[in-house]
Amino acid sequence: MKQVTSDEISKVLKYGELIPQMESALRKISSASDYGIDQPVRSVVRIKPQEAALGIMPVYCQDDEILVTKLISYFPNNKIHPSHHALIIAFNSQNGVPIAILDADVLTEMRTAAASAVASKYLAKPDSKIMAIIGSGVQAKSHYYALSEIFQFTEVRVYSRNTQTAERLCKEIKGVLCTSVKEAVKDADIITTVTSSTKPILQQDWIKPGVHINAVGACLPDSQEISSEIMQSAVVYVDNREAALKESGDVILGKAEIYAEIGEVIAGSKESKTSETTVFKSLGLAIEDAVSVKLILEKLT
Ligand SMILES: NC(=O)C1=CN([C@@H]2O[C@H](COP(=O)(O)OP(=O)(O)OC[C@H]3O[C@@H](n4cnc5c(N)ncnc54)[C@H](O)[C@@H]3O)[C@@H](O)[C@H]2O)C=CC1
Ligand SMILES: O=C([O-])C1=[NH+]CCC1
Structure with missing residues (x-):
């Protein structure tokens, strides 16, 4: 299984290409069934003592042949560490074999801004x-x-x-x-x-x-x-x-x-x-x- 770091993502991901992809994704999710998208609303676990949360975000898209899930922690009171940490696992959408695990901090930062x-x-x-x-x-x-x-x-x-x-x-x-x-x-x-x-x-x-x-x-x-x-x-x-x-x-x-x-x-x-x-x-x-x-x-x- 491929491991992808945030540094590698910073090098290859550019807004000029990401913004059109986000436009297409946002259009497709509003007609989800036309594109074979199954995306439940994320599950959120609350961590009350730290006023924090953990989100679990799976999606399958038949049109793009993608199957991924993101795990993201949100600890807004962090002082030394960043407030968000994210990992994504991508699976082969034909056979379910894991194909990559990505450090998704930079990805989350960029795709949110692109949206x-x-x-x-x-x-x-x-x-x-x-x-x-x-x-x-x-x-x-x-x-x-x-x-x-x-x-x-x-x-x-x-x-x-x-x-x-x-x-x-x-x-x-x-x-x-x-x-x-x-x-x-x-x-x-x-x-x-x-x-x-x-x-x-x-x-x-x-x-x-x-x-x-x-x-x-x-x-x-x-x-x-x-x-x-x-x-x-x-x-x-x-x-x-x-x-x-x-x-x-x-x-x-x-x-x-x-x-x-x-x-x-x-x-x-x-x-x-x-x-x-x-x-x-x-x-x-x-x-x-x-x-x-x-x-x-x-x-x-
Ligand atoms: N909609 C989306 O897709 C996403 C939303 N977010 C959310 O966006 C927000 C920002 O995320 P990050 O930049 O990663 O967090 P961050 O922790 O890096 O920055 C938060 C900023 O908010 C400022 N802040 C806090 N309270 C404030 C107030 N009352 N007035 C003015 N500034 C205040 C802090 O000083 C800090 O600069 C968070 O709420 C986060 O959960 C993050 C990722 C994706
Ligand atoms: O979509 C996302 O990754 C997040 N939304 C709110 C915090 C993180």
Whole structure:
């Protein structure tokens, strides 16, 4: 069985190729049976003393002949180690023989940002110039690079609870360090929330009408990143309805109505309402991991 490290993945996985794969995966999952996809909503084990979780994410896709499962741990209070650790096992979809085990940290970082880039392509205004990133961890950085493949930003603003990592990120991406969420999001065209906050950090009064928001954190039913007021007034898109209704505190506690899955917009069966305030609630799907694995294994062989 092949072993693939995150270093190898960093070398071969490029947003230019990953973003189109994510677009295709998101379209397919919204018509899952047409592509022979079996993807249950992930199982999540809660580790209460550490306010942590372990997710198990299997998927089979007949169309792409892929069968994988990801295991991902989420320990948001980690100080020395990163907050997420992921492994993927890929099986031969004809005979079930394991073919590869992948360190999936970089993969998760990149495919999540690539999915937000796809959502932003459809839901944000094409001439979006100002991006605000809330959070300064792994996903903050990857979202800057992935969205920059689609948009020509003239200003990227960063606010985070951790000033040190926010400063470091700003230095790398030539971003503007902000001292509050309110300051960061003022007049922003695209806002990406990538925090481990469990309480809403983004308020309606601070945002420009017509902004597009990628709500990427708060992937548990008792966590929120976006205020209920925004969730109830914006047009809400999700990666997967079933998952959002089970896993997203922003949807469940925010009492949001889901307008569409992003895959329905890609397929043309639902509108991309770019003139309105839009939220893409991302939870992360096993099919996103699966198509990334396929791309990586093709590159490595
Ligand atoms: N939707 C998806 O597919 C995925 C979602 N995620 C989620 O995205 C979020 C970010 O993930 P990573 O970047 O890997 O985590 P990370 O641990 O590297 O970074 C979290 C960041 O949030 C900041 N933060 C925490 N509370 C904050 C607050 N109240 N205000 C401002 N900043 C705050 C921290 O300072 C840190 O910079 C997590 O909630 C994670 O579970 C992660 C992977 C996939
Ligand atoms: O899809 C994913 O890998 C994750 N979603 C939330 C935390 C990790």
